[in-house]
Amino acid sequence: MAHFSHKRRARRAQEEPEDYPVLASALNIGLCVGLLGLFGVLSLVMPKPTVSEFEKRELAKMPEFSAKSLFAGEYTRDVDLFYSDTFPFREGLVSFASTLDEMKGIRMDDLRIHSGGASSSQSEEGLPDILPPGEGDESTSSAPSVADDGAEGEWKGDMFIYKGQALSAFGVGGNMSMADSYAATINAYHAALGDSVKIYNIVIPTHVEFALPERYQSITQPQKPNIDYIYGKLDPAVIGVNIYDTLSQHRDEYLYFNTDHHWTALGAYYAYVEFCKAADLTPVPLSDFTVKTKPDFLGSLYSQSQDSQLRNNPDHVDYYLPSTPYQAYLYQRNQPFTPYATSLFAEYASGVNSYSVFLGGDLPLIRIDTGVKNGRKILMVKESFGNCFAPFLVNHYEQVYVVDQRYFQLGLVNFIQENGINELLFINNIFAANTGIRIQEIRNLMYQQYVPYVPPVEEPSSSQEAPPEDEEAMPPSQEGGANGENPSKEEPLPEEEEDSVYYDDEEEE
Known part of the structure; x- marks a missing residue:
């Protein structure tokens, strides 16, 4: 056998040109260098x-x-x-x-299970780590289901992909401790402000509530029992605005993005109609708004999952321009007394940032002066779900104040009293309303004190003089309350134990 192999190699060497290995190597090297x-x-x-x-x-x-x-x-x-x-x-x-x-992955029945995938951290709105299928507290009330056409669902990291939609499951179930805390916090504002300020509260259900057929209902807990529980715990003087039923009735419309965790301006419009009923206002018909569109939007959930179903099913962002004349002013972080003229719509927003067309993103405070002269002034406390809701208020109020509960730096009770604000609206998605950090932020707003930002002092070079040691970042008269006064001396609410499931990482959009 060895002799035969030796003869075969000898014959091959005679048949092949002597420079064949050299040519092959040169071609390989040339191709690699060329590329x-x-x-x-x-x-x-x-x-x-x-x-x-x-x-x-x-x-x-x-x-x-x-x-x-x-x-x-x-x-x-x-x-x-x-x-x-x-x-x-x-x-x-x-x-x-x-x-x-x-x-890759293993398919079990009609679910594909992936290892790893998206980050399990939560967004700034409090979207939590979701539960695997079938886990969590049981509830006797189920969410409305959609028609089942046999389409398969798929877990991708910490979200569920179904028919080109990314869905974050709700995992509170029967645990209402955070709901109790949220309602108590809203009630505390009524106790602090009295009947001179009318208070409303809106809890927004999220996409998963209206997107699944019955066979996938077990992957998430129904949200309506939690919303009803919160409203039942509110002080009778606080008006809980029921938007759940109208969203359920219109669930076949484009109420939520497929690749992003927010709702659309259309969903916000239906909520606005219900708010008008509660606030004794006449809603502006949708046909009276000028509609503009940002195409090809791939949002936060696509960014986390990078799923091809979502990539092939991009969203678009519609926004509705009110006809009421207005002038808006924004207040940046660490500049709570400095207004900058702005617009309610950032027309330059595009691509992955298209949702920022609403208000230009999340800012501590926006003040809107309108052409309406009726003496009604409203302040809205929100996370980013409220961004596309705020412009609808321009049609009905003399002044609208939009406060982001994560970034506002003044004492809110003092601010409301000093600016003659007579209506207060809290609007949060259901995850935020069940997230300890979000609730704590709303509670802290009541009497927080503003501490001016002092930039770090760099050591002066030999050619520069050091600044005076007593130089301040802002005049002393601007410290404290909204108008430079000392904030209220009332004690903040006692801290409550927070559910670690709903902590978030405070990331900004």
Whole structure:
């Protein structure tokens, strides 16, 4: 056998040209060098993207050169990161890799189970880690189901993908401790403000409540019992606005985004109609609004899952322009007394940031002066679900104040009293209304004190003089309450034990 192999190798050597291995190696080397050279040239001449639509993030920028960063190793590291982020055709390659990854997994009945996937952290609205199918407290009341056409659902990380929709399951079930805390916090505002301020509360159900057929109802807990429980715990003087029924009646319409955790402006409009009934107002017909659209929106849930079903089913963002004249002013963080003229709609918003068309994103405070002269002034306390609801109020109030409960820095009770505000609306999605941190933020707003931001003092160079030691970031008269007065001395509400399931990571959009 050895002799036969030796003869075969000898015969092959005679048949093949002596330079065959050299030619093959040269071709391989030439191909590799050519490809590297081609991509190197493309990386220099092709325009550099600044945002990844697929990953919904800003890409690394070319760092500025300095001797200090070079010797510290930071410059070369940042250059490497820049070229990695702006590699030619990187977006398509990442998308292709994600599609290949989706082919993995184990299918059990009609669910595909993936390991890993999206982050389990929560959003700034309090969207929690969801429960695996069938886990959690049982409830005797079920959510309304949609017609079942046999479409298969799929767990992707910590969300459920069904018919091109990403859904975050609700996991409170029969545990109403956070609902008790939320209702008590709203009631405390009535106790502090009295009957001079009419208070409303809206709890928004989320997409999962209206999107699933009966066979998938067990992956989430029904939200209506929790909403009804909160409303039942409110002081009789606090008006709980029922928007659940009208959203359920219109659930076949485009009320929620498929790739993002928010509701749409259409969903907010139906809620606005119900609010008008509670506030003794006449809603403006939808046909009277000017409608504009931001196309090709891939939102937060797509960013987390990078699922191809969602990528192939992009959203669009409709927004409705009110005809009532208004002037809006925004107040930035650490500048609570400095108004900047703004618009209620950020027309420049596009792509992954399209939802920011509403109010320009999350800001501590927006004040809106309108052409309405009826003496009614309303302040709305919200998280980002309230952004697309706020513009509808312009039609009915002389002044509208929009406060983000996460970023407002003044004492809210004093602010309401000093500005003659006579109506107060709390609007939160159901996850936020059952999240300890969100509830604590609303509670803290009541009597919090503003502490001016003092930037760190850099050591002056030899050519600069050091600033005076007693120099302040803001005049002393602007510290304290909304008009520079000392805030109320009332004690804040006692802290309650928070459910760790509903903590979030305070990430901004």
